[in-house]
Amino acid sequence: MAQGQRTTIKDIAKECGVSLSTVSLVLNNNSRISEKTRNRVLASVKKHGYQPNIHARGLASQTSEVISVVVPHLNHVFADIYFGEIVSGIYDRACDDNYKVLLDVANSKFVESQEYINILKSRRVDGMLFIASSIEDDYLRAFEGSPYKFLLVNHFFPNSSLNFLGVDYRDSARQAADHLLGLGHRNIGVIAGTNTHTGLAFRDEFIARCRAAGLDEKAVLWEDGGRDWSQEGGFEATRKLFATNPAITAIMAGNDRMGIGAMRYIHTHNLKIPEDVSVMGVDDIPQAKFTTPGLTTIRHELYQMGRAACERLLALFRGDISTCHEVLPVKLIVRESTGPAKT
Numbered sequence: 001m002a003q004g005q006r007t008t009i010k011d012i013a014k015e016c017g018v019s020l021s022t023v024s025l026v027l028n029n030n031s032r033i034s035e036k037t038r039n040r041v042l043a044s045v046k047k048h049g050y051q052p053n054i055h056a057r058g059l060a061s062q063t064s065e066v067i068s069v070v071v072p073h074l075n076h077v078f079a080d081i082y083f084g085e086i087v088s089g090i091y092d093r094a095c096d097d098n099y100k101v102l103l104d105v106a107n108s109k110f111v112e113s114q115e116y117i118n119i120l121k122s123r124r125v126d127g128m129l130f131i132a133s134s135i136e137d138d139y140l141r142a143f144e145g146s147p148y149k150f151l152l153v154n155h156f157f158p159n160s161s162l163n164f165l166g167v168d169y170r171d172s173a174r175q176a177a178d179h180l181l182g183l184g185h186r187n188i189g190v191i192a193g194t195n196t197h198t199g200l201a202f203r204d205e206f207i208a209r210c211r212a213a214g215l216d217e218k219a220v221l222w223e224d225g226g227r228d229w230s231q232e233g234g235f236e237a238t239r240k241l242f243a244t245n246p247a248i249t250a251i252m253a254g255n256d257r258m259g260i261g262a263m264r265y266i267h268t269h270n271l272k273i274p275e276d277v278s279v280m281g282v283d284d285i286p287q288a289k290f291t292t293p294g295l296t297t298i299r300h301e302l303y304q305m306g307r308a309a310c311e312r313l314l315a316l317f318r319g320d321i322s323t324c325h326e327v328l329p330v331k332l333i334v335r336e337s338t339g340p341a342k343t
Contacts, residue, residue, distance in 0.1 A: 012048070063317075064124055065126070067101055067125055067129065068104060068129070069101055069131065070106050071087075072133065081287070082132075082257075082302060086302050086306040088306060090309060093308075099314070106137070120148040127149030127150065127317045128148070130153065140152070140162065141160060141162065143162060144160060149316045151313045151324060152166070163316065164324065164325060165312055167330050169201045169205070176298055178209065179280070180338065183339065184340055186219055187248045190252045190254075191241070193227065194224050207220050229255050231264065233258055234258030234264075237258065238261065238266065251266075251277060252280050255281060256281035259295055263279050274338050274339035278296075278339055281295050288335070293336030
């Protein structure tokens with residue numbers, strides 16, 4: 001090997017007296033190679049600090065060993081625990097298969113340049129996971145019937161064949177409604193983010209469950225918590241709900257952050273939780289158990305959903321499955337923020 005030149009796979013193979021394919025199999029941890037040969041190749045790799053050409057390996061094997069993860073263009077999106085939990089699950093599952101993760105934000109440049117198609121078309125990635133898209137992201141329908149491997153994470157488009165994996169928002173709504181109705185609440189305020197189909201599904205199913213229990217339109221009111229599903233949105237929506245119906249005894253928020261915002265509004269107006277007003281959220285983010293009182297919620301296993309989504313995307317790429325339209329189970333977590341309706 002010439003002094004100062006970059007070591008190549010051919011150099012490693014020549015020094016070890018083996019074929020190029022043998023070196024490649026060792027680098028890919030293939031069990032077909034004997035331990036003696038493996039150790040000899042790995043010793044040479046270590047001695048010369050050899051780094052495989054990932055792009056070249058990808059071209060040869062028809063895989064980039066990279067997946068794309070796209071998140072919505074929201075304020076401080078990477079500081080959001082919801083997205084952090086899902087991305088952590090994706091990353092850990094990708095690492096299990098020696099995949100790298102390319103992270104993008106779906107801002108105007110990303111959409112207008114059609115980067116969502118270009119990175120797949122150029123084979124820079126093997127597939128794309130799009131987390132929590134909105135009802136405005138209709139451009140993603142370009143993946144319907146396309147050869148590219150694409151999966152929506154915790155969202156879906158009605159009347160679409162797009163692959164998706166998420167939690168069961170309709171069952172979340174049914175469990176939440178049954179819990180509050182079972183506590184005797186008959187004046188309920190609903191805070192729902194209405195920029196996602198999952199948010200709309202939750203709101204509509206929750207209201208339908210309450211209607212089936214005999215509550216009329218005036219007894220179940222709803223307000224939009226905003227496109228960021230934030231504490232601020234929950235605070236403002238709670239203000240509007242109480243302005244419309246001061247007799248509300250329970251607030252059902254479409255996620256925990258809006259629920260925490262609702263709790264803040266209630267505290268600042270000298271009302272007690274749950275004695276005066278019960279509050280529920282959705283997701284069971286880590287902060288939910290540390291609020292005062294602890295927040296009753298519907299647990300969505302966000303980290304596990306991320307892992308499952310990555311696993312399904314890799315299965316789609318490898319041809320192990322051809323479609324994925326999957327919802328994951330949810331669980332009611334009762335804490336101190338809900339109690340019997342005051343009489």
